[in-house]
Amino acid sequence: MNTNLAIRFLKLLPVGIITVLLLGCEREMDDLKPVSYPANPYVFIDGFSAGLNYAAFGGSVPTAFDVDKKVTWNNSAASMRFDVPNADDPRGLYAGGVFYTESGRDLSGFNVLTFYAKATQSAVLNVVGFGNDLGASKFTTEVNNLQVSTSWVKYYIPIPDPSRLTQERGMFYYSVAPDQGKGFTFWIDELKFEKLGTIAYPQFTILNGQNQVETSFIGVTKAIGGLTSVFNLPTGVNQSVNIAPAYFQFTSSDPSIATVDATGKVKVIGGPGNATVTARVGSVVAGGSLVVQSQGAFEHAPTPTHNPANVISIFSDAYNNVPVNYYNGYWAPYQTTLSSDFEVNGDHVLHYTNFNFVGIEFTSPTVNASGMTHIHLDIFLPNTLTANAQFRIEIVDNGSGGTGTYLRTFTVAQSKQLISLDIPLSAFAGLSSRANLAQIIFVNVSNNIPSFYADNIYFYNDGTPPQVPTTPAPNPTHQAANVIAVFSDAYTPIPGTDLNPNWGQATVVSQLQIQGNNTLKYTGLNYQGIQLGSPQNLSTMQFLHLDFWTANSTLLKVWLISPGPVETPFTLSVPTTGWSSLDIPLSSFAPVNLTNVIQLKFDGNGDIYLDNIYFRKN
Amino acid sequence: MRIAYIMASVLLASFGCKRDDFQKLDERNWQLTWSDDFNGPAGQLPDSTKWAYDLGTGQDGWGNQELQSYTKSPANISLDGDGNLVITAIRSGNNFTSARIKTQGLFAQQYGRFEARLKTPYGPGIWPAFWMLGSKVDEVGWPKCGEIDIMELRGQQPHIINGSIHGPGYSGGNPVTKTFALMNARFDTDFNIFAIEWDKDKIDFFVNDFLYQRITPKDVSGEWVFDSPFFMILNVAVGGNYVGFPLPQTPFPQKMIVDYVKVYKAAD
Numbered sequence: 001m002n003t004n005l006a007i008r009f010l011k012l013l014p015v016g017i018i019t020v021l022l023l024g025c026e027r028e029m030d031d032l033k034p035v036s037y038p039a040n041p042y043v044f045i046d047g048f049s050a051g052l053n054y055a056a057f058g059g060s061v062p063t064a065f066d067v068d069k070k071v072t073w074n075n076s077a078a079s080m081r082f083d084v085p086n087a088d089d090p091r092g093l094y095a096g097g098v099f100y101t102e103s104g105r106d107l108s109g110f111n112v113l114t115f116y117a118k119a120t121q122s123a124v125l126n127v128v129g130f131g132n133d134l135g136a137s138k139f140t141t142e143v144n145n146l147q148v149s150t151s152w153v154k155y156y157i158p159i160p161d162p163s164r165l166t167q168e169r170g171m172f173y174y175s176v177a178p179d180q181g182k183g184f185t186f187w188i189d190e191l192k193f194e195k196l197g198t199i200a201y202p203q204f205t206i207l208n209g210q211n212q213v214e215t216s217f218i219g220v221t222k223a224i225g226g227l228t229s230v231f232n233l234p235t236g237v238n239q240s241v242n243i244a245p246a247y248f249q250f251t252s253s254d255p256s257i258a259t260v261d262a263t264g265k266v267k268v269i270g271g272p273g274n275a276t277v278t279a280r281v282g283s284v285v286a287g288g289s290l291v292v293q294s295q296g297a298f299e300h301a302p303t304p305t306h307n308p309a310n311v312i313s314i315f316s317d318a319y320n321n322v323p324v325n326y327y328n329g330y331w332a333p334y335q336t337t338l339s340s341d342f343e344v345n346g347d348h349v350l351h352y353t354n355f356n357f358v359g360i361e362f363t364s365p366t367v368n369a370s371g372m373t374h375i376h377l378d379i380f381l382p383n384t385l386t387a388n389a390q391f392r393i394e395i396v397d398n399g400s401g402g403t404g405t406y407l408r409t410f411t412v413a414q415s416k417q418l419i420s421l422d423i424p425l426s427a428f429a430g431l432s433s434r435a436n437l438a439q440i441i442f443v444n445v446s447n448n449i450p451s452f453y454a455d456n457i458y459f460y461n462d463g464t465p466p467q468v469p470t471t472p473a474p475n476p477t478h479q480a481a482n483v484i485a486v487f488s489d490a491y492t493p494i495p496g497t498d499l500n501p502n503w504g505q506a507t508v509v510s511q512l513q514i515q516g517n518n519t520l521k522y523t524g525l526n527y528q529g530i531q532l533g534s535p536q537n538l539s540t541m542q543f544l545h546l547d548f549w550t551a552n553s554t555l556l557k558v559w560l561i562s563p564g565p566v567e568t569p570f571t572l573s574v575p576t577t578g579w580s581s582l583d584i585p586l587s588s589f590a591p592v593n594l595t596n597v598i599q600l601k602f603d604g605n606g607d608i609y610l611d612n613i614y615f616r617k618n
Numbered sequence: 619m620r621i622a623y624i625m626a627s628v629l630l631a632s633f634g635c636k637r638d639d640f641q642k643l644d645e646r647n648w649q650l651t652w653s654d655d656f657n658g659p660a661g662q663l664p665d666s667t668k669w670a671y672d673l674g675t676g677q678d679g680w681g682n683q684e685l686q687s688y689t690k691s692p693a694n695i696s697l698d699g700d701g702n703l704v705i706t707a708i709r710s711g712n713n714f715t716s717a718r719i720k721t722q723g724l725f726a727q728q729y730g731r732f733e734a735r736l737k738t739p740y741g742p743g744i745w746p747a748f749w750m751l752g753s754k755v756d757e758v759g760w761p762k763c764g765e766i767d768i769m770e771l772r773g774q775q776p777h778i779i780n781g782s783i784h785g786p787g788y789s790g791g792n793p794v795t796k797t798f799a800l801m802n803a804r805f806d807t808d809f810n811i812f813a814i815e816w817d818k819d820k821i822d823f824f825v826n827d828f829l830y831q832r833i834t835p836k837d838v839s840g841e842w843v844f845d846s847p848f849f850m851i852l853n854v855a856v857g858g859n860y861v862g863f864p865l866p867q868t869p870f871p872q873k874m875i876v877d878y879v880k881v882y883k884a885a886d
């Protein structure tokens with residue numbers, strides 16, 4: 001190695017002489033520069049270079065790195081040895097650390113970090129790079145999954161823009177995990193920065209090289225991602241390099257429309273108008289661009305005014321949202337929809353692009369929207385529709401409720417207009433229960449909605465009493481031995497009972513299931529009888545129990561009848577707020593003969609739901 | 619590149635008197651006998667009065683297990699409109715197309731200076747060449763006809779070219795050959811001039827007029843077969859036993875960009 005050093009100095013000598021000659025004789029004021037940093041290219045040749053320190057990463061084996069004087073490249077004096085632990089090593093999970101200097105070095109005269117490496121086996125070095133200084137680490141540059149073999153081979157990590165590295169402290173870093181649980185050893189030698197004419201074709205992209213066009217508004221911010229960099233190495237192969245965003249110098253074609261900061265964060269500040277954001281690294285223009293088509297001021301969706309007590313919010317800045325698993329499930333393999341959500345002055349907006357279908361999921365826990373009457377959402381179509389569009393909303397119940405669907409037409413005229421939807425949950429065909437809601441799905445039925453914004457997605461109760469009960473009557477708790485039942489799922493009713501005898505009434509009688517519970521319904525009540533299967537002796541019974549529910553009845557009476565007929569009404573309080581459960585003392589029906597009751601009768605008006613009609617003891 | 623090249627000359631000049639003498643060549647008065655500057659509109663095929671095609675996959679991948687199929691499609695070979703000929707190797711899945719053109723039957727010459735100014739393609743498995751075969755190839759076969767490789771390059775070493783001759787007893791993997799390497803640059807990132815100067819006594823190989831190899835009849839182990847007219851060939855091969863397989867990381871398409879080809883004879 002010493003001989004190699006000598007040769008290097010020999011090579012440098014003539015260059016030095018030429019430099020001196022070219023620089024001329026007079027020193028001018030222009031030559032005086034601010035503090036300059038040493039341009040020392042050597043990191044580790046046969047030992048630590050000047051000012052070099054080492055620190056292991058947290059969680060790694062602290063002693064993974066050592067100087068090796070036996071296994072070296074080209075029989076030089078020393079190399080760097082790294083012992084990657086086995087997966088179960090109590091000292092640490094991996095080998096990793098940083099070689100850094102206390103004060104910076106000027107690396108602007110070089111274009112690549114090179115080293116020789118080999119390992120005890122063919123292995124993958126997960127991360128090797130430079131620019132980590134244990135501080136801001138502004139210009140990290142790393143190669144991932146570098147394949148090394150059991151013989152010494154030279155490797156290259158190109159510097160994307162050397163002019164930025166005038167006081168770099170991060171000389172080298174690495175992070176290497178066990179190979180399928182097994183540790184191994186690798187060596188690195190001759191670690192140094194070089195200027196090579198054989199590093200060619202630097203290529204950079206923003207947004208993965210795509211030219212994106214986005215409708216936007218004043219106040220919208222967006223981070224530009226998809227930053228990539230590729231170099232062709234002296235071996236003719238292309239090498240991807242992970243580089244820090246700080247290498248990219250972003251430009252907006254019209255800063256009065258949109259600004260872009262050093263980290264690639266775009267902020268729309270004016271409009272209507274367009275601004276194109278591009279980037280370069282050094283003198284190389286990056287592929288890809290973002291055209292911001294600012295529409296001017298954002299039309300915020302109106303702030304919802306429903307009482308938070310009557311709201312279950314999925315996505316809104318106005319309410320506390322329930323836990324949501326995701327606003328875009330990226331459902332493979334058929335979903336194309338991407339998310340490009342944004343924020344305008346604190347107002348978060350969902351933005352679905354490349355739309356075919358997309359689902360929002362909230363299963364932790366599921367949502368019981370039984371007490372809700374509507375779903376609200378605000379939609380905005382930023383692209384002008386080419387034709388009227390069919391937009392389907394699906395609500396999925398993970399319990400017994402199934403999936404409810406609702407189809408909506410958006411007209412061309414509604415393009416670029418705020419569309420506020422308030423849809424009764426009863427309009428979702430096929431949704432028989434909403435006690436365990438889990439998903440909301442949007443579907444591009446006519447396939448001509450490229451993208452849309454969504455905001456203020458929530459279920460609410462609009463305050464008007466529901467016209468139908470959404471929950472069943474409470475389950476009776478009396479012992480069956482103490483009960484004579486007329487209508488109830490909880491007890492065996494009197495055999496042969498006719499729930500709809502023809503007494504010339506106008507009332508329509510039906511039965512329906514409410515969450516699996518059989519319920520009796522009178523539609524358009526004038527009067528309605530029940531013929532018991534046999535005359536009943538109720539002398540040991542004390543009460544007539546009734547559960548009844550009505551939103552629109554203003555008069556409702558229940559009658560007991562014994563032969564004669566002898567009949568007595570009892571007036572029920574209507575309309576109800578939810579289910580009314582009542583135990584009417586049988587004494588209220590005097591002078592009906594309680595030892596021989598043959599019929600019941602209801603009269604009044606409206607639509608009545610009835611359940612758990614039975615006589616009981618105390 | 620140019621600076622590196624000059625530096626190399628400077629170093630050689632200061633360190634080696636012998637090499638310096640080697641560079642002293644006889645004064646020659648070269649007279650242009652044939653040339654193509656590849657002027658013409660973009661997308662046009664090269665001048666058919668000057669160039670013919672080798673098409674398809676040849677026998678056994680042109681004798682070298684090469685992977686490409688040669689076409690005369692403008693996608694593979696055409697003028698670029700800026701005075702260059704572009705031969706493009708294209709990957710389509712596991713299939714490769716490229717182009718190979720020759721002056722066979724249109725032009726051949728015995729002795730003189732043959733040169734091309736070109737930029738090579740690059741990448742593992744890419745094998746560009748500017749070379750010549752004896753016109754008697756169909757009559758006497760290869761290698762008896764003789765082959766002169768003015769420039770061939772392995773894409774995995776884009777800073778190194780080889781100049782070689784093949785003949786009976788010194789062909790295939792055993793030619794008379796020498797490499798020329800750029801110190802800190804690549805042949806694919808700039809134009810370079812590759813040439814031979816050939817007379818009855820020797821063949822001299824040049825890169826940018828730097829003589830890096832002289833082959834004389836006493837340097838070959840077999841018969842000297844370089845005393846008849848030869849025709850020129852330009853091609854970009856993919857794969858083959860000289861260069862190995864292309865890798866997934868080999869960038870495609872790959873282009874050889876030829877500024878001109880010129881042939882001179884020594885004026886009397």
